[in-house]
Amino acid sequence: xxxxxxxxxxxxxxxxxxxxxxxxxxxxxxxxxSNEGEFTFNLKKEHLYPYDEKSNPEGLNLLDWFSxxxxxxxxxTAGIRGPQNILFxxxxxxxINLVGIVLAxxxxxxxVKEKYEGKEIIKLAGSEVRYNSQLYLDxxxxxxxxxxxxxxTPQGRKTIPIWxxxxxxxxxxxxxxxYITSSHGISVKTATKDLNSQxxxxxxxxxxxxxxxxxxxxxxxxxxxxxxxxIASKDNALIDEAIMTKLEDGINLYVDYLKNxxxxxxxxxxxxxxxxxxxxxxxCAYRTLSKVLDKLNLSEKFxxxxxxEDPFFHSIGKYDTDxxxxxxxxxxxxxxxxxxxxxxxEKFFPxxxxxxxxxxxxxxxxxxxxxxxxxxxxxxxxCELESEGNIPTLEENGVSYVKLGNGRILTVFTANxxxxxxxxxxxxxxxxxxxxxxxxxxxxxxxxxxxxxxEWAAVNGIKVVNVPVxxxxxxxxxxxxxxxxxxxxxxxxxxxxxxxxxxxxxIQPRLIFGGEESGGMIMGAEDTVKSLxxxxxxxxREKSATEAIIVASSLIAQLEDENKTLSxxxxxxxxxxxxxxxxxxxxxxxxxxxxxxxxxxxKLAKTEGEKQRTKNDxxxxxxxxxxxxxxxxxxxxxxxxxxxxxxxxxxxxxxIKFVGDGTYIQFxxxxxxxxxxxxxxxxxxxxxxxxxEEISEYARILGNYSGERTDLHKQYVSDEFYNNSKDMALDDxxxxxxxxxxxxVFVIPDYNF
Numbered sequence: 001x002x003x004x005x006x007x008x009x010x011x012x013x014x015x016x017x018x019x020x021x022x023x024x025x026x027x028x029x030x031x032x033x034s035n036e037g038e039f040t041f042n043l044k045k046e047h048l049y050p051y052d053e054k055s056n057p058e059g060l061n062l063l064d065w066f067s068x069x070x071x072x073x074x075x076x077t078a079g080i081r082g083p084q085n086i087l088f089x090x091x092x093x094x095x096i097n098l099v100g101i102v103l104a105x106x107x108x109x110x111x112v113k114e115k116y117e118g119k120e121i122i123k124l125a126g127s128e129v130r131y132n133s134q135l136y137l138d139x140x141x142x143x144x145x146x147x148x149x150x151x152x153t154p155q156g157r158k159t160i161p162i163w164x165x166x167x168x169x170x171x172x173x174x175x176x177x178x179y180i181t182s183s184h185g186i187s188v189k190t191a192t193k194d195l196n197s198q199x200x201x202x203x204x205x206x207x208x209x210x211x212x213x214x215x216x217x218x219x220x221x222x223x224x225x226x227x228x229x230x231i232a233s234k235d236n237a238l239i240d241e242a243i244m245t246k247l248e249d250g251i252n253l254y255v256d257y258l259k260n261x262x263x264x265x266x267x268x269x270x271x272x273x274x275x276x277x278x279x280x281x282x283x284c285a286y287r288t289l290s291k292v293l294d295k296l297n298l299s300e301k302f303x304x305x306x307x308x309e310d311p312f313f314h315s316i317g318k319y320d321t322d323x324x325x326x327x328x329x330x331x332x333x334x335x336x337x338x339x340x341x342x343x344x345x346e347k348f349f350p351x352x353x354x355x356x357x358x359x360x361x362x363x364x365x366x367x368x369x370x371x372x373x374x375x376x377x378x379x380x381x382x383c384e385l386e387s388e389g390n391i392p393t394l395e396e397n398g399v400s401y402v403k404l405g406n407g408r409i410l411t412v413f414t415a416n417x418x419x420x421x422x423x424x425x426x427x428x429x430x431x432x433x434x435x436x437x438x439x440x441x442x443x444x445x446x447x448x449x450x451x452x453x454x455e456w457a458a459v460n461g462i463k464v465v466n467v468p469v470x471x472x473x474x475x476x477x478x479x480x481x482x483x484x485x486x487x488x489x490x491x492x493x494x495x496x497x498x499x500x501x502x503x504x505x506x507i508q509p510r511l512i513f514g515g516e517e518s519g520g521m522i523m524g525a526e527d528t529v530k531s532l533x534x535x536x537x538x539x540x541r542e543k544s545a546t547e548a549i550i551v552a553s554s555l556i557a558q559l560e561d562e563n564k565t566l567s568x569x570x571x572x573x574x575x576x577x578x579x580x581x582x583x584x585x586x587x588x589x590x591x592x593x594x595x596x597x598x599x600x601x602x603k604l605a606k607t608e609g610e611k612q613r614t615k616n617d618x619x620x621x622x623x624x625x626x627x628x629x630x631x632x633x634x635x636x637x638x639x640x641x642x643x644x645x646x647x648x649x650x651x652x653x654x655x656i657k658f659v660g661d662g663t664y665i666q667f668x669x670x671x672x673x674x675x676x677x678x679x680x681x682x683x684x685x686x687x688x689x690x691x692x693e694e695i696s697e698y699a700r701i702l703g704n705y706s707g708e709r710t711d712l713h714k715q716y717v718s719d720e721f722y723n724n725s726k727d728m729a730l731d732d733x734x735x736x737x738x739x740x741x742x743x744x745v746f747v748i749p750d751y752n753f
Contacts, residue, residue: 003087009320010312012329013187016597017087024051025091030060031098033138036234038146041102043227048218060092065100066214072679073207080104080207081182081191081679083594083602086131086311093599096190098132098139104192105140105178106229107213109147112175119748122150124172126165127180128284128376129309130190133159140178140192141239145232149175155245159284159309161377166199166542167257168250173197173533173749181376184281184519186331186594187312197746200475200541203737243753251288255295257540261525262551263296265429272557274368275303278549279355281316281334282375283309289377289546301553305360313375317351322593331595336372336381337414337519338588339400349402349412352383358404361385367565369556370410373545379519380548382418384411384566397574398583398692399567411567415519416450416584416688421566422548423453423513424573425555426523427460430512435526440506444474447498447659448673449517451581451688452574459577462512463505466497468660468733469675474514474522475541479742481505482538485528498660498736511539517586517686521548533749580669583692587685587703594680609681614726615707616683617676619644620663622717622725624656629728632716643712644705648698660733672698 005011031041044058051059072080072095082095089098112121125140127133134157141151152174154160162179169177177195194202194210221227232238247253255263280286286307293299306314313334322330325343332338332350340350352372361368370383386394388407394400399417401409413421423443430436442463445453457464467473477495484493485508493505511524520543528536540547559569574582591609596602623637634656641650652668662675662684670689677684685703687695709722717725 006310006312007315009315009318009329012320013312013597014087016329017085017188020598021085021088021091024053024057025085025088025093028088028090030090031102031139031231033098033135033142033231038233038236039231041229041231043103043217043221043229045221045225047099048221060099062092062099062103063218065092065095065097066218068095069100069104070211070215073204073211081185081189083186083188083599084132084190085599086188089132089135091599093603096192098135101136101192102139102143102229103214103217104210105143106147107210107217108178108194109144109149110213111209112149113147116175116748120150120751121148121748122152122172122174122751124152124165124168124174124177124195125179126154126160126162126177127157128159128161129282129311130180130182130375131187131311132190133180133311136180136190136192138234139231142232142234142236143229145236145238146230148238150238150240152240152243154249155241157241159287160249161284161288161544161546162193163378163540163542163544163546164250164254164288166195167254167540167544168199169195169197170199170529170535170537170541171250171253171531172753173531173535173751175746175748179376183376184333184335184374184379186333187318188331189594198475198479198537198541200479201470201472203472203476205734246753248291249288251291251295254546255292257525257529258292258296258547258550260527260529262426262523262547262554265433266296266298266550266554268557268561269298269301269554272301272560274365274560276301276553276556277305277361277364277368277370278302279305279370279372280307281336281373282311282313283307284375285373285377285545289373289549292546296550298553305355316354318354319350322595329595329597330593334374335379335519336383337412349400352402352410352412357402357410361404361410362406366408367560369552369566371549371552373549374519377545378543379415380418380521380545380552381415381519382413382552382566385409386411386565386567390565390567393571394567397567397571399570411565413566413570414517414584415515415521416452416517417570418552419513419515419521420450420452420456420573421555421570422521422523422551424456424577425558426512426551429554430526439508439510439526441512442503442505442509443512444477444514446470446473446516447664448586448662448675448684448686449515450584451671452579452584455579455581456573456577463503463509464497465495465503465505466499466659468498469516469518469662470678471516471520471541471543473660474516476737476741478511478514478538478541480740481509481511482528482536483740483742483744485538486536496736496739499657499664514539515543517584523547523551580690581688582690583695584688585686585692585696585699587696587699589683589685589703591681591683606681612707613676613681613683616674616703616705617663617707618722618725619705619707619709619713620656620665620674620702621658621729622722623713624658624663625725625728625732626717626721627656628658628732631721636716640710640712640716644710645701648701658729658732660736670695670698672702674702
């Protein structure tokens with residue numbers, strides 16, 4: 001596949017991939033989607049087994065691919081994702097590949113056809129800018145068409161953000177959607193995010209339904225020798241661009257949603273003097289967000305950086321040396337909040353440094369805000385130009401910054417800090433319009449997010465529901481609340497959080513905020529959001545950087561009027577609400593180099609890394625599950641921790657709990673959470689408290705722990721219990737998900753777009 005590199009770094013990436021791809025894969029012409037007519041792919045028994053030049057020249061090793069795919073489906077927090085061969089997408093050695101996407105799409109189609117036999121099934125398909133996204137979208141639409149499923153796509157199969165795909169799945173009462181993205185992951189990664197009829201990402205049980213179908217197909221291939229997969233023509237009538245064109249991609253519907261929420265009063269924003277800079281990483285945000293801003297009459301208040309769509313993400317996050325100084329292509333992802341260390345130990349923001357803001361922002365005045373969004377436009381990082389003289393105050397309050405020279409710095413707020421400001425400002429907006437008191441208010445947040453959010457909420461009479469990491473977990477609570485609003489509108493709504501607490505949200509509550517520390521958020525509407533056939537929601541199911549940008553911009557305009565910086569406002573929120581846990585930290589421990597171009601080395605490194613990740617996880621998890629199952633006491637666990645980590649003090653630990661995907665250690669004045677990645681060989685360690693130095697030390701040491709069991713650990717946790725603790729944890733997680741679940745059956749309406 002011919003690709004032209006945009007720069008030397010991308011050319012190096014292409015060369016690495018090309019050189020590491022065997023000839024038998026380069027010459028593979030298994031499925032030719034350049035054929036715009038109808039054709040058939042015959043899945044053979046030989047495809048299931050490894051390639052061998054002599055004994056199995058047609059081998060694709062699909063059984064091995066499927067084993068890993070099915071494993072990830074059980075734990076995935078954001079779609080089944082992984083690296084792909086960006087030059088030869090049929091390469092089944094990679095977790096994401098064209099053959100796998102064809103199989104998964106077919107399996108999902110078979111599941112939905114069984115559920116809605118005889119009905120008109122309509123799904124949406126969209127993508128961002130990643131490598132091969134157009135190919136995968138074409139394959140999805142044509143496979144679904146061959147199965148009699150109508151697929152809505154934007155005109156010309158152009159990009160849309162993930163939140164718009166989610167919004168339209170709900171708003172148009174579709175059976176669901178397919179979206180191709182890997183959020184802010186490295187350039188060679190991708191995924192298909194499966195959206196259900198609510199517009200929410202699949203929960204594990206939904207993913208396992210289509211995984212079982214793939215197994216059924218493989219069983220049939222084993223028995224009969226082959227399985228025929230039909231691919232419809234590119235211009236099949238069931239692939240529909242007309243509806244999305246008529247709806248302007250649904251932008252008008254979404255603008256109406258915003259006007260019912262965060263865009264109700266934009267008066268300050270429309271009169272502000274400074275322009276706000278939007279950093280459109282990858283360029284996907286521009287096509288949609290620019291239209292939204294235009295319809296809100298706000299276009300002139302913003303200026304853009306990187307509007308061109310680029311799968312290499314304008315080289316953002318890309319370097320020619322790795323963190324150890326070795327000369328090689330290295331990708332830090334496009335997460336603007338990632339912190340790395342130079343060879344001399346100095347910390348820096350590799351993603352932000354690679355955007356070269358010292359040049360990009362040199363003509364902008366102090367006080368200019370920069371809003372950085374990611375390739376699928378669902379996450380937001382908030383920054384602001386300030387004077388270098390503010391550094392002591394910023395450091396005292398845990399606000400990070402990047403020096404730009406000439407006495408200027410760029411403050412970089414964590415999502416924990418930024419979203420605290422936004423929820424506080426949104427509360428003030430609602431109070432100003434005399435609507436705050438009309439409903440009891442609540443928040444849904446992930447356990448890994450800031451403890452300061454819980455403290456702020458307690459001061460302001462807002463109930464908090466804590467959930468595991470992943471926006472689908474936030475959406476699951478929304479749906480539980482909505483079921484009670486529908487069936488018992490005059491009664492208090494009660495839901496359990498992942499800590500095991502029953503939270504009374506009051507009568508007719510409204511969501512003030514739903515979000516997570518990784519940069520994704522949503523704010524609820526005052527009036528429930530109605531689909532075209534009358535389904536009601538308290539908020540949308542996917543995080544939206546557009547919604548975040550609107551409320552952030554309104555706050556920025558208000559602060560310009562008051563001659564305040566964002567950091568001054570953050571400190572004000574801390575002080576007015578007596579926030580103790582002002583600091584937060586996150587350690588990302590990667591056990592291998594994701595940028596390794598040799599897939600065999602990559603898979604081996606990932607497998608070894610997963611073992612390290614699992615050992616770290618089980619050391620802490622087995623203590624939490626042991627306490628929950630009365631196999632040991634909290635005091636016993638404290639003894640184990642004090643023994644394993646002699647430089648740390650665990651005497652004031654109040655609780656150790658499994659929180660759906662990690663182990664949460666609650667101290668008297670801080671928390672630490674150790675969480676294995678659900679999608680990669682990584683460990684994440686989070687912390688919040690009143691001392692940045694202290695929580696950083698705990699997170700670093702616990703996150704990087706080898707997981708080796710100490711004698712005391714073995715004394716209190718038997719081998720059998722240790723080995724079974726992961727399965728027990730999964731059972732507990734599923735009980736949490738399923739308790740009081742909203743299992744209302746989706747009914748396909750008579751469509752009239």
